[in-house]
Structure formats: C-alpha cells, structure tokens
C-alpha cells in the first residue's frame with residue numbers, strides 16, 4: 254500500500270474520514286489510499302513500527318474511538334427505515350441506547366430478506382449492501398445472512414494488516430521466508446435480487462483487496478492465488494500442498510483459518526503423499542488437476558523434476574509414526590497459525606501430536622457480522638489466549654451474563670469442562686442494560702452485542718466472552734463459548750434444540766417398530782479426522798426392558814435421518830467439504846444413563862435437579878457410556894445439500 258500523500262501520523266489518521274466516497278470495490282482497491290473509509294488509519298503494512306503505533310493508539314483511545322464510531326454509524330444511517338423508527342435523525346447516544354432495541358437475528362431477518370429479494374439496501378444501510386455473508390449460525394435451518402458493504406472490505410484489510418506487526422514483535426525473520434497457509438473458497442449462490450451470498454472468507458479471498466493485495470514481505474504465501482480460488486476443494490487442497498512441499502525449505506509458518514481445516518489437510522497428505530511425491534519427482538502435475546489456473550501455476554512452481562526432494566519427502570512420510578511430521582516436512586516452521594480457541598480447542602492435542610511441539614497461534618477473533626479482536630500475545634498457550642477488541646471495527650456493547658444456579662453447576666461437572674463454559678444465564682430479554690467496552694469488569698462474563706458499519710444495530714452475536722485483562726485501555730477477552738451451541742466439528746454449530754429436533758425425527762422410525770428411545774446424549778468425536786457426531790441411544794422394546802433386536806438398515810436410516818434434519822452448514826460440511834464424517838449412533842445397554850447420572854451426582858450434581866446432559870465433553874463420562882456400547886451404526890449416505 255502506498256503511503257498516504259497527506260501527512261498522516263497514526264494518531265491523526267485515527268480520526269480521519271475521507272470526504273470522497275468510493276463507489277465500488279474495484280475503485281476502492283485501485284484507488285488512492287486516502288479513500289480508506291472513516292476511522293481507519295493509513296500506513297505501510299510493511300512498516301511494523303507504524304502498525305504497532307496504530308495499535309497502541311487504538312488501545313489507548315478506546316473511549317473516544319468508540320464514541321466516534323457510534324456517531325459515524327448513526328449519522329450515516331439515521332435516515333434508514335430501520336433507524337428512523339427509533340431515532341429522530343440525530344445522533345444522541347443516550348437516545349440510541351434507550352430506543353434502539355438489542356436484537357437477535359430473527360428480529361432483523363425480515364429486513365435481510367427484503368434486501369435479498371430486491372428491496373433497496375438503504376432500508377438498513379446508507380452505504381449500499383453489495384453482498385450477503387452466510388454465517389454458520391442458522392435460522393430456520395438456513396444460514397443467517399449478514400450485510401456487507403464495499404468499504405467493509407477495507408476494514409477487513411486494515412484488520413488483517415494489523416496482525417503482521419503483532420507477529421513480528423514475537424517472532425523474528427518472518428520476512429525471510431514464506432507462509433504455507435491453506436486457504437479455501439466455499440460455494441456461493443445468488444439471492445433472488447442477484448446479490449452474492451457466500452461465506453465471509455470466500456468473499457474476502459475473491460475480492461480485489463485480497464487478489465490485488467500489495468506485496469508485503471512478511472506475508473508471502475506458498476499457495477498461488479489460483480489454487481486458493483479454485484472452487485474444486487480437492488484440486489485446491491492438492492495443489493496447495495504440492496506448492497507447500499516444493500517450497501518446504503522456504504516455509505517459516507504453516508496454517509489454515511481453523512484447526513479443523515488444517516488437520517484435514519494433514520489427513521489429505523496422509524492419503525496422497527505418494528502421488529504428490531511422484532509429481533515432484535517427475536516435475537509433472539497429475540492429470541486429474543484439470544483447473545486451468547491451478548495447472549498453470551502449479552507447473553510453474555514444480556518447474557522441473559526434483560527427484561532428491563521427492564526422496565526426502567517420501568522418506569519422512571513413509572515413517573511409521575507421523576508424530577512431529579510438520580516439523581519434519583517443513584523444518585524451518587516456527588509456528589502453526591490456526592484458531593484453536595472456542596470449539597476448536599478440541600483439536601489441540603492432535604495438532605500437538607503432528608506438530609512436534611510448535612506453538613499454536615490463534616491470531617484473531619472474527620465473524621461474518623464483523624471482525625472483532627486480535628491476540629496480542631500470539632505465542633500464549635491455547636487456553637490462555639485472549640483477544641483485544643479493536644475499537645474502530647464496530648461499536649461494542651456487552652450484556653452481562655450471570656452464573657446459573659446449582660443446576661448450572663451440575664451441568665458443568667457432568668461435562669467436565671471449565672466452569673465458564675457452562676455458566677450463562679440466558680439473557681433473552683432486551684431489557685437488560687448493556688455495558689460499554691470501556692466499562693467491562695475484569696473476570697466478568699458478557700455476551701457481545703455489535704453495531705456495525707454495515708447495517709447491524711445492537712445485534713447479539715451470540716458469543717460469551719470473559720474479561721481477562723487490558724491492553725492499555727482496551728479490554729481483552731477470552732472466548733468462552735457460543736450461546737446455544739452443543740456440537741461442533743468444523744464450522745458447524747449445532748444447538749441442543751437442533752439436536753432434539755433431529756433426534757425426534759429419527760425416533761419416529763424406531764417407534765413405528767415398537768422400539769422406545771429412552772435417553773440420548775451426544776459428543777463430537779474428533780479422535781479421527783474428520784471428526785463426526787456420535788449419539789448415544791438407550792432403547793428398549795415397548796412393554797419390557799429388553800434391548801430389541803436391531804435392524805442394521807433401520808438404524809442406519811436413523812443416522813441418515815438425523816443428518817438430513819441438521820442445518821445446512823452441517824450438511825455442507827458433511828457433503829461438500831467432507832469436513833465432518835458420517836454420524837454414528839452407539840446403542841448402549843440398559844441402565845447406562847443411570848450410570849451417567851450416578852457419575853454426575855458423584856461429581857457434585859444435585860439428584861433433584863438432574864437433567865441428562867444432551868452433550869458430553871468429559872472424557873470420564875464418555876468412557877462410562879462407551880464401556881456400555883452394544884452396537885454401533887453409521888450413516889451410509891451424505892445428507893442432501895445445495896447452496897441456499
């Protein structure tokens with residue numbers, strides 16, 4: 254990025270607003286850097302010192318920046334249909350907080366649907382909405398859709414650029430090699446009005462902000478863009494790994510966005526290393542790589558036959574154990590960059606096995622709604638990771654979350670997860686007062702609420718965070734969990750309610766055969782890659798306590814029915830991305846759920862208030878169930894999925 258022609262120190266620019274508004278994304282990326290949207294500083298991303306200075310300024314001036322962000326959002330959008338109903342066209346924080354309601358997706362869904370169906374986007378945003386970002390949260394079985402504007406791509410670029418100086422502060426020499434980041438695009442679709450609907454990362458990678466990014470010596474990838482942008486995920490994965498292997502001596506860090514995706518790549522490598530080595534040996538890319546862009550760039554990277562390199566890689570991959578394989582294949586790697594917080598924490602031990610002790614780095618916390626925070630101590634252990642919310646990304650508010658009573662404590666112990674994972678009091682009503690970013694208290698739990706530049710006002714993200722400290726005046730948060738999510742293997746997020754609905758549909762099948770489902774629970778089994786959902790079922794014949802004779806076909810049909818009933822993100826991961834394996838039902842012997850209750854009670858649960866946990870995380874509890882399994886059944890067909 255070129256330097257801004259007007260004098261712009263980080264502080265001054267903090268509050269700068271360009272008067273000339275860009276009209277479209279292309280114009281913005283090619284244009285004058287001064288066309289950065291308001292509240293974003295312009296600087297050379299190669300200049301780590303300038304980047305750190307900006308972060309220091311942002312975290313020192315949290316209160317003023319948040320005030321300015323809200324003022325700017327409201328001033329711009331006060332005349333939208335949505336805000337007009339609550340405000341009288343003026344900016345007044347008190348009035349805003351008093352009259353604009355804290356909302357869930359269901360409240361704004363009618364507006365989003367109107368836009369998807371062709372209504373003007375200025376019903377919620379003065380800035381045109383150029384696409385809808387499909388989030389992994391679902392509503393009525395369909396992905397939620399978040400508005401996005403052209404200028405928001407700049408906000409994301411600004412955010413990504415800030416990750417670089419933070420890493421440079423802790424790891425030297427990142428400009429002396431490359432990053433093997435395995436990045437993928439997902440299928441996209443169009444709304445009836447012709448707006449693109451796609452996941453946020455697909456939107457970003459396909460934007461000019463990514464494709465025409467200026468050279469940054471700290472951020473050179475082994476994957477040519479053509480391989481990242483290839484819509485065939487298998488070809489994309491193969492080509493990216495091939496390029497990463499060929500350039501192995503240059504690789505200083507490896508990663509993917511989420512831990513699950515990175516482990517999927519390792520698994521892919523396990524299955525395909527012979528063919529990859531053969532390509533390296535001959536200098537010829539396999540014929541099944543038919544994507545013209547991929548073929549061309551990969552052939553260039555392969556360049557010529559490299560038999561010695563192929564021998565070396567073959568030798569490592571041939572070894573009996575793949576423990577530490579990452580360090581062996583990419584010997585200069587300093588860390589693995591993958592998100593391992595939240596539901597991704599379940600992959601830490603597998604990653605440690607493959608990594609040979611490399612640090613696992615979760616750099617950022619973001620969503621389709623907005624990019625939120627940066628991990629200022631990237632080398633901290635996964636369970637110590639906190640994210641500092643960046644105050645010019647959105648206006649942040651927080652709904653205090655209270656601990657549940659005894660019942661909650663019981664849930665905690667049954668699940669064997671740390672207290673904070675289960676302690677929310679669902680704040681369903683909007684009448685609870687929110688707290689501002691500068692007013693959150695150390696050690697307290699909150700649900701995040703955002704007002705964005707893209708047309709979301711006081712929107713409940715659904716994430717529960719805990720305040721762990723402060724960087725200057727900016728609070729830092731540990732991601733605790735997502736409200737209502739019990740199962741997650743990849744980007745899927747299944748709630749207890751989703752699970753109940755799906756199990757209820759499958760239950761009908763066995764009931765028609767005189768079989769009763771007495772109890773069920775579940776867990777995400779990530780011991781194999783890809784992980785899969787496991788349901789434990791205790792069943793009996795109607796009228797007695799005997800285990801019925803189980804028909805394989807019927808039980809497999811139950812597995813499929815559950816899968817068909819889960820939401821579209823689950824079905825996409827399972828069918829299209831292959832990032833979730835076939836769902837399994839493990840039938841347990843009679844009395845197993847009594848044993849589970851005994852275990853929970855022994856851990857301190859109250860007998861009176863005991864409720865079967867619908868998802869189990871504790872290894873001990875899973876062992877109790879597993880030791881009583883009498884039969885296992887797997888779904889035999891991937892569920893139906895198509896882009897919405």
Ligand code: AMP
Pocket residue numbers: 387388389390453592593594595596615617618619620621622714716732735744
């Ligand atoms: P999506 O709506 O599909 O874009 O997913 C965004 C959600 O993913 C967030 O609201 C979080 O629940 C989760 N998420 C994103 N980044 C992180 C992170 N660094 N740690 C834990 N969870 C995360």
